[in-house]
Amino acid sequence: MKEHAAFVRVALTLAVVFAWCVAWYFPTAIEIASIWWRSETYAHGLVVLPVFVWLVWGKRDRMGGLTPQAIPLLAAPAALAGFLWLLGKLVSVAAAAHAGFVLMLVIGMVAALGWQLSRVLLFPLAFLLFGIPIGDFLLPTLMDFTAEFTVWALRLSGVPVYQEGLHFVVPNGRWSVVEACSGIRYLIASLMVGSLYAYLNYTNLRKRLLFMLVAILVPIVANWIRAYMIVMLGYLSNNELAAGVDHLIYGWVFFGIVIMMMFWIGQRWSDPEILTKRGEGAASPRMPAYWLRLLPVAAVIAITSLVGARVDAPSDQIEVSYALPAPRDGWVEGDLSTLAYRPHYSGFRAQKESAYRDAEGGMVMLYSALFADQREGAEMVAWGNGLVSPGNNRLNVISMRALITPFGVLNNAQIIGEGERVLVAHWYVVNDKVVTRDWELKLRLAGDRLIGRPDATMVFVLATPASDEEEGVRRLRAFVSTYGESLKRVFANVETKVADGR
Numbered sequence: 001m002k003e004h005a006a007f008v009r010v011a012l013t014l015a016v017v018f019a020w021c022v023a024w025y026f027p028t029a030i031e032i033a034s035i036w037w038r039s040e041t042y043a044h045g046l047v048v049l050p051v052f053v054w055l056v057w058g059k060r061d062r063m064g065g066l067t068p069q070a071i072p073l074l075a076a077p078a079a080l081a082g083f084l085w086l087l088g089k090l091v092s093v094a095a096a097a098h099a100g101f102v103l104m105l106v107i108g109m110v111a112a113l114g115w116q117l118s119r120v121l122l123f124p125l126a127f128l129l130f131g132i133p134i135g136d137f138l139l140p141t142l143m144d145f146t147a148e149f150t151v152w153a154l155r156l157s158g159v160p161v162y163q164e165g166l167h168f169v170v171p172n173g174r175w176s177v178v179e180a181c182s183g184i185r186y187l188i189a190s191l192m193v194g195s196l197y198a199y200l201n202y203t204n205l206r207k208r209l210l211f212m213l214v215a216i217l218v219p220i221v222a223n224w225i226r227a228y229m230i231v232m233l234g235y236l237s238n239n240e241l242a243a244g245v246d247h248l249i250y251g252w253v254f255f256g257i258v259i260m261m262m263f264w265i266g267q268r269w270s271d272p273e274i275l276t277k278r279g280e281g282a283a284s285p286r287m288p289a290y291w292l293r294l295l296p297v298a299a300v301i302a303i304t305s306l307v308g309a310r311v312d313a314p315s316d317q318i319e320v321s322y323a324l325p326a327p328r329d330g331w332v333e334g335d336l337s338t339l340a341y342r343p344h345y346s347g348f349r350a351q352k353e354s355a356y357r358d359a360e361g362g363m364v365m366l367y368s369a370l371f372a373d374q375r376e377g378a379e380m381v382a383w384g385n386g387l388v389s390p391g392n393n394r395l396n397v398i399s400m401r402a403l404i405t406p407f408g409v410l411n412n413a414q415i416i417g418e419g420e421r422v423l424v425a426h427w428y429v430v431n432d433k434v435v436t437r438d439w440e441l442k443l444r445l446a447g448d449r450l451i452g453r454p455d456a457t458m459v460f461v462l463a464t465p466a467s468d469e470e471e472g473v474r475r476l477r478a479f480v481s482t483y484g485e486s487l488k489r490v491f492a493n494v495e496t497k498v499a500d501g502r
Contacts, residue, residue, distance in 0.1 A: 069114030183223030
């Protein structure tokens, strides 16, 4: 009966904290749940809460006489987590907002339970962090590693391969490493299941950490071998096997076998179950005193939500207009139809593009897009916006490097596909500052919005045919040298007005 009563007290405390956080951050909670539901990569989130409840129930025998003891000092960490959530909302970085919300939830639970109960429930509370749908930032790195290993293994097997970035060609077919081949799903699933396995089967911290390391490395290496095996199956069967969606099915079967082997091997070093004493804690606090001690944390959670709602409040509908510089200094108007490539941006307030041709007939396309009053779905640096659309497998970025110009160091890339090869340079302008890194732009936007400055930004993209890369670099540098300052003035001369909503 004592264990049952302790569990009921803990369950009610956790339920109250959960309801309080979800009530204040309901849109964020719905965003996270919708990602769990629609994304195969983060579908594991659907079981995080049920597993958390099961883990808490499994610790009921250790709760004994322990009772919740509020910790008001955790208002400071809660405020830091709230600031992370607010920062994510300000710069439209969903991962930061989601992480801030889940961290506030966990901190709120610890603050409501007290140190003794939180120590007993340390792993269940930490397990909630798997509910954060984060990991997309690993996609480019994992895709690069998968492509490099596959090409290396094919050549080691005697198969001739021609590689261009994530695309490679074997004698009887063309293959590409796309997002589904990155192995991110295997990695996240293995990490969550591996941590749960280590917690349930080991008591020694060193063993737990070692198994967690194995749970990270195994899916990465397994995905490399999977990709190699699929290409080899296609090569040896003249693409009759492992084609289409079959290779995804084969991949999951292979991954399942590898994980089962990992668990089977790990079982050999399982620690024997250790009987633990029931907890003995302080007497139950009086309810008014308990809630007063919890008030600072609860207030921080609520106030952060109110600040976020005020900062993120919708503004008046605005219209913007601007003009690109006219041809001059040896450049003449070019024909846009001669270059098929276009960058992919959406959510802008306005966009323009123009073509310029130098004295030798070399063409440069100038693309620009202006973003203002940026919100989710209408921000410049966002998933889907960039030199190539994420869903466009016909275009491939095969190199990224810095381009040194009189205007400064710009981002430079070489893109192939759709029958052409182009050299691209791009940069951002925010409040008259030239920025080339996405994270720097996001931080500047956050700072500007916090102090009430406009968040208007522009992206400029230059593209030129790159059959001769050295000649293409020279042409881009010459264009930037001629038009760099003019493009700065384009941003300075943007006309903005509030649209008449009547």
